[in-house]
Amino acid sequence: MSEQKSPALKYHELHRGKLQVTPIMDLQTKEDLNLAYTPGVAEPCLEIVKDKALAYNYTLKGRVVAIVTDGSAVLGLGNISALPALPVMEGKAALLYKFSGIEAFPICLDTQDPDKIIETVINIAPTFGAIMLEDISAPNCVRIERELQDKLDIPVFHDDQHGTAIVVSAAMLNVARLTKKHLDELKVVVSGTGAAGSNVIRMLNLLGIKSVYAYNIHGVVNRKDYDKYDFVVKELLDANYISDPEGNINSLEDLMKGKDVFIGLSAPNLLNEKMVKGMNPNPIIFALANPIPEIMPQLARKAGATIIGTGRSDYPNQINNVLVFPGLMKGALQAKAKSITLEMKLAAAYCLADLIKDKELSPEYILPSVFDERVCDSIAAACYKAATKKPSRKKA
Amino acid sequence: MSEQKSPALKYHELHRGKLQVTPIMDLQTKEDLNLAYTPGVAEPCLEIVKDKALAYNYTLKGRVVAIVTDGSAVLGLGNISALPALPVMEGKAALLYKFSGIEAFPICLDTQDPDKIIETVINIAPTFGAIMLEDISAPNCVRIERELQDKLDIPVFHDDQHGTAIVVSAAMLNVARLTKKHLDELKVVVSGTGAAGSNVIRMLNLLGIKSVYAYNIHGVVNRKDYDKYDFVVKELLDANYISDPEGNINSLEDLMKGKDVFIGLSAPNLLNEKMVKGMNPNPIIFALANPIPEIMPQLARKAGATIIGTGRSDYPNQINNVLVFPGLMKGALQAKAKSITLEMKLAAAYCLADLIKDKELSPEYILPSVFDERVCDSIAAACYKAATKKPSRKKA
Numbered sequence: 001m002s003e004q005k006s007p008a009l010k011y012h013e014l015h016r017g018k019l020q021v022t023p024i025m026d027l028q029t030k031e032d033l034n035l036a037y038t039p040g041v042a043e044p045c046l047e048i049v050k051d052k053a054l055a056y057n058y059t060l061k062g063r064v065v066a067i068v069t070d071g072s073a074v075l076g077l078g079n080i081s082a083l084p085a086l087p088v089m090e091g092k093a094a095l096l097y098k099f100s101g102i103e104a105f106p107i108c109l110d111t112q113d114p115d116k117i118i119e120t121v122i123n124i125a126p127t128f129g130a131i132m133l134e135d136i137s138a139p140n141c142v143r144i145e146r147e148l149q150d151k152l153d154i155p156v157f158h159d160d161q162h163g164t165a166i167v168v169s170a171a172m173l174n175v176a177r178l179t180k181k182h183l184d185e186l187k188v189v190v191s192g193t194g195a196a197g198s199n200v201i202r203m204l205n206l207l208g209i210k211s212v213y214a215y216n217i218h219g220v221v222n223r224k225d226y227d228k229y230d231f232v233v234k235e236l237l238d239a240n241y242i243s244d245p246e247g248n249i250n251s252l253e254d255l256m257k258g259k260d261v262f263i264g265l266s267a268p269n270l271l272n273e274k275m276v277k278g279m280n281p282n283p284i285i286f287a288l289a290n291p292i293p294e295i296m297p298q299l300a301r302k303a304g305a306t307i308i309g310t311g312r313s314d315y316p317n318q319i320n321n322v323l324v325f326p327g328l329m330k331g332a333l334q335a336k337a338k339s340i341t342l343e344m345k346l347a348a349a350y351c352l353a354d355l356i357k358d359k360e361l362s363p364e365y366i367l368p369s370v371f372d373e374r375v376c377d378s379i380a381a382a383c384y385k386a387a388t389k390k391p392s393r394k395k396a
Numbered sequence: 397m398s399e400q401k402s403p404a405l406k407y408h409e410l411h412r413g414k415l416q417v418t419p420i421m422d423l424q425t426k427e428d429l430n431l432a433y434t435p436g437v438a439e440p441c442l443e444i445v446k447d448k449a450l451a452y453n454y455t456l457k458g459r460v461v462a463i464v465t466d467g468s469a470v471l472g473l474g475n476i477s478a479l480p481a482l483p484v485m486e487g488k489a490a491l492l493y494k495f496s497g498i499e500a501f502p503i504c505l506d507t508q509d510p511d512k513i514i515e516t517v518i519n520i521a522p523t524f525g526a527i528m529l530e531d532i533s534a535p536n537c538v539r540i541e542r543e544l545q546d547k548l549d550i551p552v553f554h555d556d557q558h559g560t561a562i563v564v565s566a567a568m569l570n571v572a573r574l575t576k577k578h579l580d581e582l583k584v585v586v587s588g589t590g591a592a593g594s595n596v597i598r599m600l601n602l603l604g605i606k607s608v609y610a611y612n613i614h615g616v617v618n619r620k621d622y623d624k625y626d627f628v629v630k631e632l633l634d635a636n637y638i639s640d641p642e643g644n645i646n647s648l649e650d651l652m653k654g655k656d657v658f659i660g661l662s663a664p665n666l667l668n669e670k671m672v673k674g675m676n677p678n679p680i681i682f683a684l685a686n687p688i689p690e691i692m693p694q695l696a697r698k699a700g701a702t703i704i705g706t707g708r709s710d711y712p713n714q715i716n717n718v719l720v721f722p723g724l725m726k727g728a729l730q731a732k733a734k735s736i737t738l739e740m741k742l743a744a745a746y747c748l749a750d751l752i753k754d755k756e757l758s759p760e761y762i763l764p765s766v767f768d769e770r771v772c773d774s775i776a777a778a779c780y781k782a783a784t785k786k787p788s789r790k791k792a
Contacts, residue, residue, distance in 0.1 A: 008437065009443065016454070016455065018456070021416070021456075021493075022418070023415060023490040024414055024416050025410075025414065025490075037484075041404065041471070041483045042404075042471060042472065044405060045476060055479050058405070058412070058413065060413035060416070060502075062413075063416075075437070075441075077442070081445075083457070083522040084441045084444040086522065087444070091437045095433055097419055103418065105417050108522040110522050116519060119516070123516040124520060126478040126479040127482060291434075
C-alpha cells in the first residue's frame, strides 16, 4: 500500500501535516513552570487587562495570523468544504513563514454562511495579529472581508482578491515603463470578475488606466445587462471602473479588437490565436488561469504577443501572490496596523515594480522571481511606511 | 524601564509569548514547494474529500488540540476577558506539550455568551483533533461542554471540571487503600459546587462513596433549598449525589462533625482548627483553593489531620490537573476518540492511583509527583484502552 503512494501523499503523511505548534522555551525546571504558567503568568495577564496593546509584547498575538477558509473555492479544486482544505491552509502558512518569518495557524470553518463566518472570525480574533482569508468563493468573500475589516481592529486580507491585483498592478507599471506608454493610454480587457478579477479591475483604475473592459460568465460586461451581475460587478459599473464596450459587442473576440492588454483570471484555453491577432500591435497577455492558462505562452507568442505572463513557475513573468502577501503581512504586523489600507496595497505594487531596475527590465523580466530575497523585506518596509504614515489630504 | 520588569514579564517579552507555529519541513527548493503547496497539495485534499478520517494522516488535525477560553474564570484572576487570558492559554499549551508531546493552539473568544461560544467552537472544530475548554465560568462551562461533546465528533474536555475530579478520585482511592477503609464507609464534605466541585461530587459517587455532603455560597446544600441552586447542583441533588445533612444543620462547622474527609474547592482560609477537630478521628483534608488553601497544612495537622493535600507544589500530595490532562489528551488522540467518556476518566483515576505501589504509599505520598515521568504515558495507555474497548453491558 504505502509504497504505491505518490510523493505528495508520502510528504504529507511523514509528519502528519506540515505545521507544528511548540513551546519556544524549554520547560525543564519548576522555576520555568512558575514563569510560564502559574503564578508568573498572572503578571502579563494583568498588564494586558490594563492595556490591550501589550498583548503584542507578551503573547503570540503580534506574531501569528489566522488563515481562515470555508473551503468553498480551494485552489483548482473548488468547493471541497472545510476539512479537506486543511492541507492547502497548512501549505499557505508554511509559505508565509518561509518567505516572511510570519507565523500562521489554519482555521477551517465548518460553515459557508457569510454571517456565520463573520461572527466566528470576530469571536476568535483576539488570539491573532491579522486575519488572512483564503479560498472563499466570490462574491461572499468580498462582503466577508469588508465586514470583518470594518468590525475588527486588526488587518483582514483576502489574498485571492488583492494579492493577484497587487502583482498584476506591479506588472502593468513595468509594462508601461518598458513600452514607454502612459498607463492612461492602455486599453485593457479583464476576463473574470470574481475575487481576483474584480480587484484587478479596481486597482488598474486606481493606477490611472482609464479603459478597462470586462468579460465574465454572462459575456461582455456592459451597463445594459446591469441586473444580471452580482453586487461586486454592479459596484464596478457604478464607479465607472468597467468601461462600456463601444457598439454592439457580444463576444470576447470582438471585445479584444483594438485592445492592448488581456488579463485572464478565468478559465483554461479561453483565448485562441485569432483573438490575440485582433488586438492592437504588440499585444500583452497575462493568462493567469492555473495550472492551464487562458492561452499557452507559445501560442500567444506565435499570435504576436510581446509580453506574456502566467501563474506558472515554468514560464517567465510568473504572476504569483507569494510575491506580495508575505511582505504585506510582515509590514502590517510590524506596524501593528489596524487594517490593510489601499495605500498599503498601492505601496506594495509600486515597490514590487521598482525592484526591477530600468536596465534589467525586459519582456521576459517584468517581475522579480518569487525566490528573489529582496522582495519580502522591501514590500514589508513599503507597507510599514504606508501603514504608519500620518494621513494626508491627498487621495492615493 | 525594562530593567525594572519582573522576571515573569521579561520571560513573556523575550520571544513575545510562549508558543510558535512553524513548518515542520524546510521549504528550500521549488520541488519542496510543489509538494507542500500547489500542485502536490491537491492530492491529500482529494483523499480527505473521499475519507474525512484521512485528515488524521495528512494534516495537523490528529496532533493539535484547541485550548478555548472566554476569559470568564481565569486562574486566580477571575473574569479578565479573552485577550488578557492568552498568556494562560499559551502556558497551558506549553504544559500540555511538555508533559505529553501533544500540541495545542490557544483560541481566546471575544464572547461570553454560551450559545455563541458553542457555535463558534463547532465552526472552527475541523482543524482540531480535540477541544480543551479552559477557564470558563460555571455553570455555563457545564452546558457548553455537554452541547459541544454532543454535537462534535472529536473529544471535548473541560479540565477545570474533570481534571481536578480525576486527581481527587485517584487520591481518594489511595486514601482508602492506605487507611484500609472501604470507600462506601467514608463520609465526605465537598466545599464548592462550581466546575471542579460539582464534578468531584459526581466522581466520588461513581467510585462508590455514598455519603457526600456539599457546601457552597448558599451554605449547607440540602434538598429543602433546591430552588436556590443552579442547574448543576439541582442535577446532583436529583441524582442523590449530594446527601442531605441529618437534622437542622446550617453551618460548615456543624456539617463537618462526624465526617472523615474534607475536600475544598472553594475559598482561602475557610476552615479553622475547630472544624477539623470536630471531624471523625484521623481526618483527611484536601484544601485545594489556590494559591491559599482552605486551611494551611500545618494548621490542619495541628488540628489532627493525618492525610493532607493541597494544590500547591510546596507541600506533599499536590492535587494538580497536570497529572491527568496530558495523558488523557494523548490517549484520546491516539485512539482517535470521538468523545471523552466516563470510562476514560475513571480509567485515568484508577491508573493514577495504581502508579503508587502499596509499599510506597504513605500519608505524605498518595499521588505521583507531577514530574514523575511514568504518569503521562501510563494514563495515555489506560485512556486509549478505555476509548477503544468494545462497549460492554456493564455500567462503569
